[in-house]
Amino acid sequence: MELTTQGGFSTRVFGPRPRAGEPATVLVHGLGLSGRYFVPLARRLAERGATVLVPDLPGNGRSRAAAGRAPSPGDHAEALARWHLRLALGPVTLVANSVGCQVAAALAAEQPHTVSRLVLIGPALDPDVPAPHQVARLVRDVPREPPRLYGLAVRDYLVTGPARCAVEFHHALREAAGPFTDRLAGVRAPTLVIRGAGDPLASPAWTRRLASLTGDGRTAEIAGAAHAAHYSAPDATATLIEKFAADSPGGLV
Structure with missing residues (x-):
């Protein structure tokens, strides 16, 4: 594992080093977190030959100083686009969790x-x-992890800091009320929506709805x-992602 900084991002690199113009797999963490909880998945994908990049989004983790205020999911997406350009990556397989899914959709x-x-x-x-029920669902999830x-x-x-986490949660609630689903309706890349069977935050009905909004969506549990x-x-x-990629043009890289 290698840690590098590009454009204010701290990025964990697994597998072959990224090369200009070549695709890769990018893992996007959730609200207030860092890329550390993606390390087990990154290692599994890299073991199978993928170039895997796990950035800490600006304001989070090792990129805490890269943002002076709490960014919205849309802000994070713009920062990721600049990061992608600086690394000169090809089209990526973009994998996200929780509120990170709003960033990925944008x-x-x-x-x-x-x-x-x-x-x-x-x-x-x-x-x-x-919102209070969302928090209650998060609390219910804790003993299941x-x-x-x-x-x-x-x-x-x-x-990240409690105050910044609170502001980012407010941003995410606002974007969930419209921009998130609107953006998904504009996604044409093949899309896979995964939920853990015991996930109290992402219900089966919600994941099916999100998959149906995209041009080519499917679900898995x-x-x-x-x-x-x-x-x-x-x-x-990792197996679900690899199977999904194999069924999509280009395979997993």
């Missing part, structure tokens, strides 16, 4: 040349669910996993 819709395939894991937030994820998440939230299915079940998640 990038795929507004910069379609950057994304060849889109994978959304446990997408949040359902605009039909009131591996205990080792707790310490990792708490450390990341403390680095991972038994025994919850909201962070990529962390608790990295092998199963």
Whole structure:
């Protein structure tokens, strides 16, 4: 694993180094977190030959100083587009979790040349669910996740800061009420929406709805996993992504 900085981003690199013009797999974390909880999945994908890039979004993790204010999902997507340009990447397989799915949808819709395939894991937030209920669902998810994820998440939230996390949550709630689904309706890249069978935040109906909005969407479920299915079940998640990529033009790279 190598850590590099491009345009203010701190990026973990797994597998072959990225090359100009060549595609890669990019993993986008959720609100207030860093890319650390994507490491198990990144390693599984890299073991199978993929170039995997795991950036910490501006204002989060090792990129905490790269943003002076709390960015919205749309702001993060614009920053990712600039990061993609600086690295001179080809179209990527873009994989995101939770509120990171809003970021990924914005990038795929507004910069379609950057994304060849889109994978959304446990997408949040359902605009039909009131904010207090969303928080209650997150609390319900905690005992369903591996205990080792707790310490990792708490450390990341403390680095990002409670105030910034609160503002980013407000941004995400606002974008969930319209821009998120509107952007998904403009996505033409093949899209896979994954949920853990025990995920209280991303319901089956919500994931089916999101998949149906895209031009080429499908869903999958991972038994025994919850909201962070990529962390608790990295092998199963990697297999789903690889199968999805194999069924899509270009394969997984």
